Amino acid sequence: MRVEFINPFISATLDVFKTMLGCTLVRGPLSLKREHTPAHEVSGLIGLSGKCRGMIVVSLGRETAIRAAEIMLGARPDEVDRDVMDAIGELTNMIAGAAKTQLEEYRLTIGLPTVICGKNQVITFPSETQPLAIPFDSEIGPVSVQVGLVEMLVPVA
Amino acid sequence: MRVEFINPFISATLDVFKTMLGCTLVRGPLSLKREHTPAHEVSGLIGLSGKCRGMIVVSLGRETAIRAAEIMLGARPDEVDRDVMDAIGELTNMIAGAAKTQLEEYRLTIGLPTVICGKNQVITFPSETQPLAIPFDSEIGPVSVQVGLVEMLVPVA
Numbered sequence A, B: 001m002r003v004e005f006i007n008p009f010i011s012a013t014l015d016v017f018k019t020m021l022g023c024t025l026v027r028g029p030l031s032l033k034r035e036h037t038p039a040h041e042v043s044g045l046i047g048l049s050g051k052c053r054g055m056i057v058v059s060l061g062r063e064t065a066i067r068a069a070e071i072m073l074g075a076r077p078d079e080v081d082r083d084v085m086d087a088i089g090e091l092t093n094m095i096a097g098a099a100k101t102q103l104e105e106y107r108l109t110i111g112l113p114t115v116i117c118g119k120n121q122v123i124t125f126p127s128e129t130q131p132l133a134i135p136f137d138s139e140i141g142p143v144s145v146q147v148g149l150v151e152m153l154v155p156v157a
Helices: A003-021 A062-073 A082-102 B003-021 B062-073 B082-102
Strands: A042-049 A052-060 A114-117 A122-124 A132-137 A143-151 B042-049 B052-060 B114-117 B122-124 B132-137 B143-151
Touching: A003 A052, A003 A062, A003 A082, A003 A132, A003 A143, A042 A062, A042 A082, A042 B042, A052 A062, A052 A082, A062 A082, A082 A114, A082 B122, A122 B082, B003 B052, B003 B062, B003 B082, B003 B132, B003 B143, B042 B062, B042 B082, B052 B062, B052 B082, B062 B082, B082 B114
Parallel strands: none
Antiparallel strands: A042 A052, A042 A114, A052 A143, A114 B122, A122 B114, A132 A143, B042 B052, B042 B114, B052 B143, B132 B143
């Protein structure tokens, strides 16, 4: 994956967490996402298509997801319920949207976020994407952003 | 969600399972996907965008996913490994691609498939999509296809 694809997702994640949650993320080292790396328990996924196609996954632990929703909603959910999953979907949507505006030349359109929740889940990207994982730490817990994008050889109408 | 969105996904799923796996699916009753319905253990997800946006999820149990991969690869994988996840991603991609050609007026582009694997996982679509779940049964086990799409009010460039 082209490295210039990744910076917009890093800055979008930093911006969205700062703006929406008042939360300063500290970025850890980028790594190639290896096969079968388990994600955190709650993950927001959104598809991207246009002159490149792919997926972004924003993963948080259960407690971090509840804390994020608490900040966004102003009340603490007891568990990972519909409100928490919607909040994580909305964060993912905003991160994808902010990254998209920085990748204007690829004319990306973004799908709708889907949120998955489950223990020991493994998220696999297609082999050709060489997805990158960006770990972040913050006062509400660790966050992981995974991005897999490939450039389309044939222009999309 | 508009009901005319759903038929292309049903026929695409039937066609792809028949063509790729020689497997005749028997469709069960459509249902609104309720919150927190657990999916099967292995799920292929793909985002769609254009004049409508959304996601399709193709879920299979672990044994069904292994059987599907066995038919596609000609050899039985011992477990849900990279090959199985790639096979399920490819099936999901073909189903989305076949549905897309039947929904030409929406000018859909499809993302890349991502495959998740995990016990007791819950997949949540955004509230506004009213996703539908289509259960299928087959000789290799049950398959569930979930589709959530919303029409965009503002035309996408």
